[in-house]
Amino acid sequence: MPEQESDLTRLRLLVDQAVERGEERLSPEPRLSEELGVSRGRLRTLLKKLESEGMIWRHVGKGTFVGPRKLTETATVGTSYSVDAILEARLALEPQLARQAAMHCTADDIATMQACLEEMERAPSMLHWKRLDERLHRSIAQATHNPLLLTLYDTLRSHMKHTLDRRIDQVFGSAPSPKADTEAEHVAMVKTISSHDPAGAETIMRDHLRSVRDRLFGLR
Known part of the structure; x- marks a missing residue:
C-alpha cells in the first residue's frame, strides 16, 4: 500500500474510533501528528483529503470536527427532525x-x-x-x-x-x-x-x- 494511502487509512481509523466513542471533535493537530507519526504538513494534506470527502470539517481556531460541515452553525442548534x-x-x-x-x-x-x-x-x-x-x-x-x-x-x-x-x-x-x-x-x-x-x-x-x-x- 502506498505510504499516502497507508496514512489515510490510519487517519480514517482514528476518525472511526472517535465516532464510535461518540466524540464530535478530533484531537488537536499536534497530538494527531504524533499519533500518526507524520509531519504537521503531511497531516494537513491528509485532513484536507478527508474534508473533501465530507468525513471531517475544520474550523480555524476551534478544531477539526467529525462529519460534514453544517450549512450554518446556528441552523441545527436546538433543532430536531423526525x-x-x-x-x-x-x-x-x-x-x-x-x-x-x-x-x-x-x-x-x-x-x-x-x-x-x-x-x-x-x-x-x-x-x-x-x-x-x-x-x-x-x-x-x-x-x-x-x-x-x-x-x-x-x-x-x-x-x-x-x-x-x-x-x-x-x-x-x-x-x-x-x-x-x-x-x-x-x-x-x-x-x-x-x-x-x-x-x-x-x-x-x-x-x-x-x-x-x-x-x-x-x-x-
Missing part, C-alpha cells in the same frame, strides 16, 4: 443528485465511486462499512459539481447522523455489514451514473432509498 422528515428529504434530494451526477460526472468521479464499492466489499466491520456507505453517497453528490447541492446534502447528512445511524445499529447489530442487501443496488447505481443515464440514475437511487427505508423501518 425520522419521517429525514427520509422524505432524502427521497426528495438524493434521486435528483444521482440525476445530476449522471449528467456531469467525470472519469475521476466514477473512479472514486468504484474504489469505494471495492473497499465496501472488504469492510471488516459495520462501522467501517457505514462510513464507506456515507462516502459513496457523498461522492455522488460531489459528482454533480454543484457546490450548493453538495452543501444541501451535507446539511441533510448532519441530521441523518443523529437519527438513522442509531436505527442502523439497532437493525444490523454486530453483523459485519448489510452489504448483502445493498451491494447490488449500489453497483447498479454507479453503473447507471457512469453510463450518463440521468433518468435511470434517478430511478435507481429512489428505489434504493425506499429499499433501505423498508429494511430499517418496515413498510411505511
Whole structure:
C-alpha cells in the first residue's frame, strides 16, 4: 500500500474510533501528528483529503470536527427532525443528485465511486462499512459539481447522523455489514451514473432509498 494511502487509512481509523466513542471533535493537530507519526504538513494534506470527502470539517481556531460541515452553525442548534422528515428529504434530494451526477460526472468521479464499492466489499466491520456507505453517497453528490447541492446534502447528512445511524445499529447489530442487501443496488447505481443515464440514475437511487427505508423501518 502506498505510504499516502497507508496514512489515510490510519487517519480514517482514528476518525472511526472517535465516532464510535461518540466524540464530535478530533484531537488537536499536534497530538494527531504524533499519533500518526507524520509531519504537521503531511497531516494537513491528509485532513484536507478527508474534508473533501465530507468525513471531517475544520474550523480555524476551534478544531477539526467529525462529519460534514453544517450549512450554518446556528441552523441545527436546538433543532430536531423526525425520522419521517429525514427520509422524505432524502427521497426528495438524493434521486435528483444521482440525476445530476449522471449528467456531469467525470472519469475521476466514477473512479472514486468504484474504489469505494471495492473497499465496501472488504469492510471488516459495520462501522467501517457505514462510513464507506456515507462516502459513496457523498461522492455522488460531489459528482454533480454543484457546490450548493453538495452543501444541501451535507446539511441533510448532519441530521441523518443523529437519527438513522442509531436505527442502523439497532437493525444490523454486530453483523459485519448489510452489504448483502445493498451491494447490488449500489453497483447498479454507479453503473447507471457512469453510463450518463440521468433518468435511470434517478430511478435507481429512489428505489434504493425506499429499499433501505423498508429494511430499517418496515413498510411505511
